[in-house]
């Protein structure tokens with residue numbers, strides 16, 4: 205089979221997708237179920253239908269575009285990623301796996317390949333945690349690692365529940381119907397930018413992901429005592445922001461001294477109430493994101509955080525509530541899917557690096573119900589989640605070609 209990827213079309217489609225955004229270019233902001241996200245979804249649906257794929261959408265908005273195989277009863281070979289983008293993001297996170305997946309299918313069709321297993325492109329809903337505080341909402345529900353009941357309890361910053369938001373966005377049916385039946389997938393493979401510097405540094409064009417790190421996220425609320433910034437003397441204060449600052453630094457110290465480079469911890473949100481120059485912070489909310497490739501070590505970090513909170517609480521008289529949003533286990537890729545990717549790299553003489561994904565992805569959750577693997581391409585300076593995120597057209601096309609070869613191996 206002689207496969208050819210239309211690099212110019214693929215790059216131009218990535219550029220077009222960038223225009224569905226709530227940020228000034230080159231930044232991209234596309235939060236799930238906003239008008240920009242809905243316009244992007246509708247544009248992609250049209251591209252999938254133009255390519256002859258059969259498109260369906262589940263009640264949470266996960267979108268499946270199927271190329272039916274010759275055996276309608278055989279389990280599906282899946283590929284895909286997400287198109288939602290965090291505020292002030294770049295163009296490539298997720299979109300390369302969606303539009304690259306579509307282009308891979310088009311390349312296979314153009315080459316006359318006839319799959320036995322149906323090949324399905326999947327555009328996951330809300331890989332990013334921006335709106336509902338939890339990442340991979342769509343894939344968690346597909347895999348059943350998040351129950352419909354718990355998903356219904358989630359709400360956005362305005363207090364609107366997942367159900368209210370998705371119904372308003374035009375999704376129909378109930379969240380209970382999202383979970384996929386057992387045995388749905390034969391395999392799932394996701395193309396993605398690396399979001400780290402290793403491939404570029406080693407000058408290796410492709411990464412075959414063998415393992416995805418385990419993320420945990422928490423929300424901490426600090427309840428102190430507000431008051432006049434002039435009137436309340438220092439010994440009498442219960443400043444919620446000072447307590448939060450101590451926790452942030454203790455968390456950084458714990459991550460740096462875990463003994464492993466794979467331990468990372470981030471506080472990305474700090475909301476201060478009442479947020480006035482001359483008022484002592486009475487309440488603070490922090491987001492905490494802790495990750496590791498080793499589950500025990502990740503869980504030890506969470507225990508340390510808990511101990512730090514108790515000790516700061518006692519010393520400062522500030523009450524700290526901790527709400528666990530998710531604590532997921534790492535995933536190993538499936539050996540068959542890894543082999544299909546390696547075989548595809550070798551066929552074209554492309555060097556590849558076996559890798560760990562330190563970012564999480566929807567594949568982490570699909571791994572609970574199917575063998576998965578991911579294929580990484582380099583991104584400049586390892587930058588991601590920022591407007592200057594960049595992947596070269598050659599790297600995107602190379603990744604797409606290898607993805608197409610691997611899909612063919614898995615689907616024949």
Ligand code: GLV
Pocket residue numbers: 331332339562563564565
């Ligand atoms: C995904 O975007 C992540 O935060 O790893």
Ligand code: MN
Pocket residue numbers: 297332589
């Ligand atoms: Mn991301």
Ligand code: MN
Pocket residue numbers: 286297298331396565
């Ligand atoms: Mn992503």
